[in-house]
Amino acid sequence: xxxNLFLLFLGAFLVNNIILMRFLGLCPFFGVSNKIDTAIGMxxxxxxxxxxxxxxxxIIFEYILIPLxxxxxxxxxxxxxxxxxxQFIELFMKKSVPGLYSALGIYLPLITTNCxxxxxxxxxxxxxxxxxxxxxxxxxxxxxxxxxxVLMAGLRERIEIAPVPEAFKGLPIAFVTAxxxxxAFLGFAGLLGLSx
Numbered sequence: 534x535x536x537n538l539f540l541l542f543l544g545a546f547l548v549n550n551i552i553l554m555r556f557l558g559l560c561p562f563f564g565v566s567n568k569i570d571t572a573i574g575m576x577x578x579x580x581x582x583x584x585x586x587x588x589x590x591x592i593i594f595e596y597i598l599i600p601l602x603x604x605x606x607x608x609x610x611x612x613x614x615x616x617x618x619x620q621f622i623e624l625f626m627k628k629s630v631p632g633l634y635s636a637l638g639i640y641l642p643l644i645t646t647n648c649x650x651x652x653x654x655x656x657x658x659x660x661x662x663x664x665x666x667x668x669x670x671x672x673x674x675x676x677x678x679x680x681x682x683v684l685m686a687g688l689r690e691r692i693e694i695a696p697v698p699e700a701f702k703g704l705p706i707a708f709v710t711a712x713x714x715x716x717a718f719l720g721f722a723g724l725l726g727l728s729x
Contacts, residue, residue: 538669545673548722551649552681553715558649562682563707565640572686574633575640576679578622583650583678586615587671590654591664611654612645619645649678684714 551557558579565575590611598604623641626634634641644650653674657667688710697706 538665541666542669542673545670546677546680547718549674550677550681550718551653551674552678553711553718555649555652557652558647558678560643561640561647562685562711563704564643565637566682566685566689566707568636569683569686569690571633571636572682573679574626574630575637576675576682578626578637578641578644579647579650579678580672580675582615582618582622582644583653583675584668584671586611586618586650587654587657587667588664589614589618591657591662591667594658607655607658608651611651615647615650615654616645649674681714681718685711688714 545551549555552559552562561575561579565571590607593610593614594604594607598607598610619642622644623634626637626641653671657670660666660670662670685707689707692706692710701709
């Protein structure tokens with residue numbers, strides 16, 4: 534069991550990276566990855582929201598929606614849970630860390646519509662994870678999200694001072710960089726012997 538949980542975590546963290554392999558959550562990936570500080574702040578917020586939202590949505594699905602035969606309401610219920618958690622995070626950051634709150638700007642409330650968080654809630658249900666597997670998978674995915682975000686921020690800080698052709702400055706070189714990162718992460722599938 535412990536070995537399976539470790540492989541589940543590693544697969545979610547590296548092999549099936551939510552951004553670089555599944556291409557979910559690209560809006561904050563490209564929007565907040567200009568500086569490492571904001572990338573780390575966004576990553577921490579996503580770790581908290583994704584883990585808590587996945588657990589709560591799993592509980593709601595298993596103990597409310599299935600017994601009451603309301604499975605068709607899962608999208609609405611999941612979005613309400615995620616939106617509530619993001620509001621809590623936003624209020625907390627505005628009060629406790631105003632510098633990071635203003636640096637994240639519009640991307641903090643956009644966690645509500647971050648398809649990676651909603652996607653992980655759905656994946657946990659679709660993969661028939663237990664509550665422990667849901668927690669491990671969600672933590673793995675959110676740490677993978679943070680890793681990709683911080684790596685991209687570090688690369689974009691370096692690219693800012695690099696002699697990039699005028700046509701590639703800004704988002705074009707960011708997309709090229711992201712595609713090369715995705716190829717690098719694809720190599721983990723063979724290394725770990727896990728399928729994508």
